[in-house]
Amino acid sequence: MSKKSRIGLLGGTFDPPHWGHLWLAELARVQLNLDKVLFLPVGDPVHKQGQIITAVFHRLQMISLAIQDNPCFVLDTTDCTRPAPHTTVSLLPLLQQSHPEADFWLLIGGDSLRDLPTWVEPGRLIQHCRLGVLPRPGAEIDWADLSTAVPNIKTAVDMLDGPTLSISATAIRRWVKNGNEPRYLLPTAVAEYIHEKHLYLG
Ligand code: ATP
Numbered sequence: 001m002s003k004k005s006r007i008g009l010l011g012g013t014f015d016p017p018h019w020g021h022l023w024l025a026e027l028a029r030v031q032l033n034l035d036k037v038l039f040l041p042v043g044d045p046v047h048k049q050g051q052i053i054t055a056v057f058h059r060l061q062m063i064s065l066a067i068q069d070n071p072c073f074v075l076d077t078t079d080c081t082r083p084a085p086h087t088t089v090s091l092l093p094l095l096q097q098s099h100p101e102a103d104f105w106l107l108i109g110g111d112s113l114r115d116l117p118t119w120v121e122p123g124r125l126i127q128h129c130r131l132g133v134l135p136r137p138g139a140e141i142d143w144a145d146l147s148t149a150v151p152n153i154k155t156a157v158d159m160l161d162g163p164t165l166s167i168s169a170t171a172i173r174r175w176v177k178n179g180n181e182p183r184y185l186l187p188t189a190v191a192e193y194i195h196e197k198h199l200y201l202g
Helices: 019-031 056-067 088-098 110-114 122-128 143-149 169-177 188-196
Strands: 005-012 036-041 073-075 102-109 130-134 157-159
Touching (some): 005 019, 019 056, 019 130, 056 188, 088 102, 102 110
Parallel strands (some): 005 036, 005 102, 036 073, 102 130
């Protein structure tokens, strides 16, 4: 009988992708013994309605550049090519169809775990996958509140244990808009792409 593969799912806006995303993926790969991590940019983020999001084309290019040196990291466009709304609970069955022999871990930061009660059907979501969570500075988890809102959440979570990073895409966009280069906040190839395409200036 063939062994089930273990796949990490890292969904996000990736506007832009940065070391925080890559570190979350790498720590999860090592500690959860994952075969690969799918980077799943969301076309139309449910939680960022009303915000200006960089065109999917640029976000896909930047993710490709960010993951190009890691064969375990794979770009998957399912969540930006399907019809909206792009909820995670409706994405999971599509990925199960394309990877029928896989167990899934949704990889998220502590801020996303804290905000899970605001997601669509979080209780159903954790029936389809486990959660691999990297704490994020400034995002405290209140397990009592979380367990009230999403019963059984604690048993669905694998906490990752390693250094944490307080880098965010919001801070990088602000940094670039203020006339700075984002060196050392994300891979050099992504910084060069942002510079060449004049992203985040306006
Ligand atoms: P923004 O600042 O625009 O909201 P972001 O930096 O939070 O963006 P997203 O693409 O929205 O990045 O995040 C995708 C996922 O990656 C989320 O689950 C988020 O919690 C996680 N993540 C992003 N940055 C970090 C980080 N520094 N540490 C841990 N998790 C992170």
